[in-house]
Amino acid sequence: MFEVDIFSYGFIQRALFSGLIIAITCTVIGLFLVLKRQSLFGDAISHMAFGGIAIGTFLNIYPVWTAMGFSIVTALAIAKMRQSTKLPSDSMVAIMLSLGLGVGVTLVSLSNGFSVDLFSFLFGSILLVSVQDLYPIIIVAIIVVSMIILYYKKFLYIAFDEEQAKISGIDVEKLNYLFTILVAITIIVSMKLVGILLISSLIVIPNVTALLFNQGFKKTLLISLSLSTFSVFAGVILSYYYNLAPSGIIVLLSASGFIFAYILKTSILK
């Protein structure tokens, strides 16, 4: 049924290459978000990115740059506010979500409605990834993965117990800001893949699925990476053959993995 030479198509090669890199980056960063109980933070940043893209479109500036700037600045500002006011992080996330959408919708209405570009950022267009698009993805992946390798013990310590981490001499505040920046740049470059509206699922679902198995950190990360890379790989292939939206299929595969793991864990491995 499947053509063997599908992998010879340049756009499929680029889609798979970028997809797998993004899957790895999102999963690695996402595990810390989930452990910090900030699963929705990714969603909030992606909505801020929507506002940033609308600003770029409105001002005729390359929207990825405005999305990156707007997301990082507002995410850091809100992280600072959260630390100084001790307000619950979920309420801060709600503010970010609303603000991002508010800015986006207002500017879109000023620009006479949605453009094709805006739609591709909202819902993803992995099959249209160009060679130029690959560079920022690769650069961000290298930055994020090397930072995580360098600081993973400290990030993990902060996620486990922020107070203890502080006492042991870790500069929690600085590392939290660094982590916020890493989350923001990961999400911005990932938008091309699954789109702003679904990016959070790539960050959260594989990690929550892995947590079902009650394993240590390294095994949990491995399970999570397996699910996310499989979802992206299979999602791209299936979307090509069945002419479906790749972002939707990737999320559905990932969610199916969660449901399968849940059933496996609760009825067979209990």
Add this chain to the structure above:
Amino acid sequence: MPLVSVQSVSYKYNSESVLENVSFDIEEGDFLGIIGPNGAGKTTLFHCMLGLLNSYSGRITILNQDIKKYKKIFKKIGYIPQKKSIDQKFPLTVEELVSLSLPRNTSKNIVLEILKQVRLFTMKDKIIGQLSGGQQQRVLIAKALVNNPIILILDEPTNELDPKSQNDFYSLLKELNEKNKITIIWSSHDMDAVNKYANKVSCINKRMFFHGDKGEFFSSEDNIKNYSESTMQIHMHSHDL
């Protein structure tokens, strides 16, 4: 020279006084039990000593160094906070959690040796959330020991532990104090445990009511009476003395 010196420390939170002119010294090798009711300022005092709160008046020195100026000293202090519920799903094995504190380029064998000392070696691959309360407390001690601390500060560490786990826990602290020469500072509501394990006692309720040898405190009925009246909430647990 005392190991720790707390000099006229006062702290206010939202203009309400939490600590008032607290002064005392801790000698190297002490096993100090700090008693006081809820809200007496024990945790606040620890947070000041650990550099988590800096807006206090007065001075705290460790090894004759002002802790506000010499932050590196905190690496030599192990801290076990009041029992918090550990997320059952947090994906860390006992060995992974203890290794979090391991300095770079240090052999992992140290972690295994420490786990043997706290009698958790056989549990090294278990997920932290699946251990009992007493075991979790011992893991936190193991994590603190990785940095070879000179002081261990424990904030009501045996709350919610059954009597056997409490005894095991205190025996471990006694061993660390005597064998590893670690100075222990721990807060408790349990006067019996303080009487059994500490060599010095501090009574605090915003102000310091007493600081001195255990024998001096417990031999004076007036001390206990005054303390009980000032605190009103001391829980006298039946302990297997």
